[in-house]
Amino acid sequence: MEPERPAGDDGTSILMEEMTFERYLERIRGGAVVILPCGAIEQHGPHLPMKADAFIATAIAERTARAHDALVAPSFNYGCKSQALSGGGQVFGGTTSLDSDTFTRVLRDVLRELMRHGATRMLVLNGHGENQFPTYEGVDLALRDAGRDDVKILVAGWWQFVSEERIREIYPGEFPGWDLEHAATTETSLMLALDPASVRHAHVLDERMDHVPPYAVFPQPPDLVPRSGVMSRATPASRELGEALLDTVRRGLDDLFRREFP
Amino acid sequence: MEPERPAGDDGTSILMEEMTFERYLERIRGGAVVILPCGAIEQHGPHLPMKADAFIATAIAERTARAHDALVAPSFNYGCKSQALSGGGQVFGGTTSLDSDTFTRVLRDVLRELMRHGATRMLVLNGHGENQFPTYEGVDLALRDAGRDDVKILVAGWWQFVSEERIREIYPGEFPGWDLEHAATTETSLMLALDPASVRHAHVLDERMDHVPPYAVFPQPPDLVPRSGVMSRATPASRELGEALLDTVRRGLDDLFRREFP
Amino acid sequence: MEPERPAGDDGTSILMEEMTFERYLERIRGGAVVILPCGAIEQHGPHLPMKADAFIATAIAERTARAHDALVAPSFNYGCKSQALSGGGQVFGGTTSLDSDTFTRVLRDVLRELMRHGATRMLVLNGHGENQFPTYEGVDLALRDAGRDDVKILVAGWWQFVSEERIREIYPGEFPGWDLEHAATTETSLMLALDPASVRHAHVLDERMDHVPPYAVFPQPPDLVPRSGVMSRATPASRELGEALLDTVRRGLDDLFRREFP
Amino acid sequence: MEPERPAGDDGTSILMEEMTFERYLERIRGGAVVILPCGAIEQHGPHLPMKADAFIATAIAERTARAHDALVAPSFNYGCKSQALSGGGQVFGGTTSLDSDTFTRVLRDVLRELMRHGATRMLVLNGHGENQFPTYEGVDLALRDAGRDDVKILVAGWWQFVSEERIREIYPGEFPGWDLEHAATTETSLMLALDPASVRHAHVLDERMDHVPPYAVFPQPPDLVPRSGVMSRATPASRELGEALLDTVRRGLDDLFRREFP
């Protein structure tokens, strides 16, 4: 015998895509916040799957939605172009990126639709640093095109909830900065906490860039970034650090919901 | 103890996003076909989740990849605008659509990246009728912009593998045509076969449109399409019909692989 | 001596371009429907001129305008890209197509202008299958950009008025479907009825495609479509069939005007 | 009995749209020049039809093609936005204009297709002043996008062949300049020579603008341009002046063909 209420429509569901449209609209009319996870498909070293950015954003979005009775919209699987010094750059095979304007248009269109449905409270949750600025532009265009100012749209990258003080407290050693943390200790730790089966343990490695120039070079020099795609140390990663990061992020999001979506 | 080879990199994996970039490139260099599932998030009546189009395309893509040692790229979760007489139209809340040009650009960008990686054999698998024409345009622009003619990119909607003869054989009653089959007998059957827990059984219903005009009307008249979002009969749906449809599609795809990607 | 009222301004005129702007505005203020014929310039086999799609759409538009006191706007001479299995594809010389987004923008701009003039009732009449989806998008963008919902814009391809039952009644033999009917029996019949001098009789021929794949292949394989550009049988064409088709379409359009533009 | 060679394929035909694609390609392979007439649909006073710009460009294109064994491609029926001081501006109903970028894209696309067909000699013939600059841009983009420099594309407005000296010789009275000549003596004369039945004689009138500012004002002041849409004197128009203008233009085009397309 099959269920009267499907997975998506029962009381505990958070995924917009699993719901019937009627159930979704009920939730929207009830003021539910819609969370849009934005990721990327990008090289993440020899030990992490290419989904890392999208997966982490989606996992945090789902945890947040469960905690705050929010909804999660289908994730943006493809992100903006990887830059050499934050994700290794577009010289890597596997990294699959959109033009900045393409990404911005997708976000504009989806937000416009959510507003048409009646949504007034939205949170764009980023897992890929290079999405950040194009995300701001997409939100601005959505609001301008729709002529709306009666809604609230928030944008955050998960790392923004981890203050510099906090990362110094929990990071094992000296923190190299978020940009060089690509496929390194923090992302590996998060994947160990969230999806340990996806981490290829024996391939976790440490890299050190001889020279991190304070500028960008195009076309990207072939030897600028280690061929492994890792840009700093990854071996200090641990499930515990992952959990500590998730906990910090959770507290930041709790605060966000309390202040912005009471 | 955790695995040496992660889920994405072991021999049986098919999901690009689960792989490390090195494993993915190995597969591409080995000539693996990349399948891109394109769906939509769209109202599917009171009994189906909004993911139906994306879910069906992805499920078929994964089965095909397993059968033919191909890869599945992350799916396109958002599709082109719903039209009144094929998906109920943009009057429905929940339906979340991209402008046609936005969709085309996303596909162009992703295909351009796959070609940069070295992929030469690609299949765009559609689950949402309104994506079809913009998909052709995206493929054309990707090839033109990249100046490539040494690759092969195929485009198919799953329903194209179900010939008119075949559907008459397996359909219980008179087939109303693919357009009016939205959230009706075939899609409900496929969901019963692929994800029965997502179907809200007690809400499966039959609709009959009094008048199906042989033209489109903009803005969409509010009473043109039944408010349920279903456009013809859904109660004849069954898991068996779903399996028969999947089997027919599978044979079509087997044939496609034999002819085009030997 | 020359006429006081020019061709375009006398009581029987239907062509917007032949009218003075004042006469046109008078007609618009009187509620006249504006019909926009959209065609293509495209190979149509060795026996039909490249104008066929534009010519048929325009001829039907003019007949309809005369019957219903409507206006005909200047036709769109260039259409969207030909697809292999509906018009032979972009491998043919002569076929002269716009990017999908270009076509959509032209339609958006022209409809926006008609609405500025005061037009509230419009009909886009298509003669080229590949224009259909981009036409829907153009209408949607025109309405959205202009912020208008007090107008009615209809979209139809002439073939949509010929039901499957009707085509079986009048078609001599087995109907191969509208897509393969390119430069074949129906279009040749229509040209025989509408402009017999343009048909190169001795070159009417029959083709049969060995394999019609249920998917599209890019770049288009050079031998997929017969080099003649004809995709099925054309020799059954006759002026009588052309007249029967025109009569069926006329009845469909009469019905459209009765229901939608009373 | 019907013709073996249709109108479009016989030896004297010049219209691309009337030809079969094979005949057209034969002509292109033989080096035929393709002429693209670009017009507009625009108010032309109380006495001229809105087609004037498109009609004049097309008529001259056809005469030129006959004289020089060239082809005429389907005309661009819609032109760029009318400016107050050259065509009366966008305040007039009836004037139906494209965004500048839309027009440029159409031209880019069509030229790209002609080059794909093998055309290497093209002439864009303008009948609407406001098309001029967007035409240059369209040609530039077509050449850049196609990466071609082995072709020759010429652009001309018909009035450019009428030197200031020549217009002073043939113009009855003082010439007010091409911009203010909208719907005035020269255009009315051309229509009298080319299509006298389209001219509403009793409504030909003279206007004089009190103030022609040496700058443009947006939004256009409602009283800047006479409400008739005529911007200077039209009553001096005559068939003879029209013939003299056509003869002057013909000689300019003869010269163009001799120098550029020998």
Place this chain on the structure above:
Amino acid sequence: MEPERPAGDDGTSILMEEMTFERYLERIRGGAVVILPCGAIEQHGPHLPMKADAFIATAIAERTARAHDALVAPSFNYGCKSQALSGGGQVFGGTTSLDSDTFTRVLRDVLRELMRHGATRMLVLNGHGENQFPTYEGVDLALRDAGRDDVKILVAGWWQFVSEERIREIYPGEFPGWDLEHAATTETSLMLALDPASVRHAHVLDERMDHVPPYAVFPQPPDLVPRSGVMSRATPASRELGEALLDTVRRGLDDLFRREFP
């Protein structure tokens, strides 16, 4: 000791960029006209700097602002593509041009922002002929996108204030027309009056084009325009002529302000 009121905020300042935002807003609230100078960076023969068009537009803008208590916004340093017969064309190194649509978008965006600030009176002052039409489009899009008709935006090229009669009075010899006056007598005279140190005296030269075709040729023939980049006579240039031109332009702008911005 440093000033209490900075350069930009004292009573005599005219440059928007030198002001604090508060002082600027005060001026805008007081109804100040904002002048936007649009130039180009383009070859100007062997004797003039590439800034000529931007410099002249800016200098005139500043003089006008001083006379009429207006503001000058930062200039547009890059202009639209040079055409062969007005600026020598894109075959010259040094000439640095934007696509027409890029220029139009910049102007649209900047005007939209000025309107957001509260500006209702604006003057776009052009120094580069090829900017003229794209400027009209930019103004039109800004007004349309912002849905504003309560503002007044004027567009003028400085040469439009020099009537044909006036140029014949002051020009030493026969005036070759504004298009061929590139880097010739008038521009050289203006630079002698405005910035004599930038003129390379010994290199001022006279050119005469053997053939000035009444049409444009793409790609531009390499020998169409003199290699010096000068297109007619420059040696008649003098500071006195420059002053006479500036005086004529000044009177035209005085008239503009009196009529349009009282």
Place this chain on the structure above:
Amino acid sequence: MEPERPAGDDGTSILMEEMTFERYLERIRGGAVVILPCGAIEQHGPHLPMKADAFIATAIAERTARAHDALVAPSFNYGCKSQALSGGGQVFGGTTSLDSDTFTRVLRDVLRELMRHGATRMLVLNGHGENQFPTYEGVDLALRDAGRDDVKILVAGWWQFVSEERIREIYPGEFPGWDLEHAATTETSLMLALDPASVRHAHVLDERMDHVPPYAVFPQPPDLVPRSGVMSRATPASRELGEALLDTVRRGLDDLFRREFP
């Protein structure tokens, strides 16, 4: 008597716009680096002029060009949209911003032209944080569209040359981070060093934001940022700090030239 060599063409000149095109091309052929300063016109508190970002970028570009025999192209006066937490956001009057895609297109077009001139070594020097990501995209598009990989284009914001260690050494007090440093101590110090007359001394003030959310809010809450437009302390500013910053940046740029443009 006037100069034989104008300002722009003598040996010490660095401004592209002051040169004749021939002198510029000589310099390019000699391998000169072209520096493109990108700024913004944006509120900078009650004490700084709106030009600050553009002025600082240009001043540093000119100093660098003099030190390394490079050229400075005309600056980009308008930048990308201000964000609340880096420049106060788009709620401020005076701030005059381009859409992200507009900025990217301008940069793409200008770089494409420089490459056409023969330039192979370019440096984009940013003075406005929000330009950074759109600059990367513009460079990427320029290289892709031009199909070039034989050039080197660098991108840097001046603040990237001031390491965290260095800023802690020279900053008087605790450094609040570059984002909140808008119109605050560092920018005020730079303006004191570069253009002291533009600083309104009596209005330099300190602000402290009660809450700096780790996320962005759209539409921007009216009370998020102090109404002064200053976002942290400005009173510690001094000419000496400005000089120390300039010296640090100079050393970074010296290093850049040594490594990248030897």
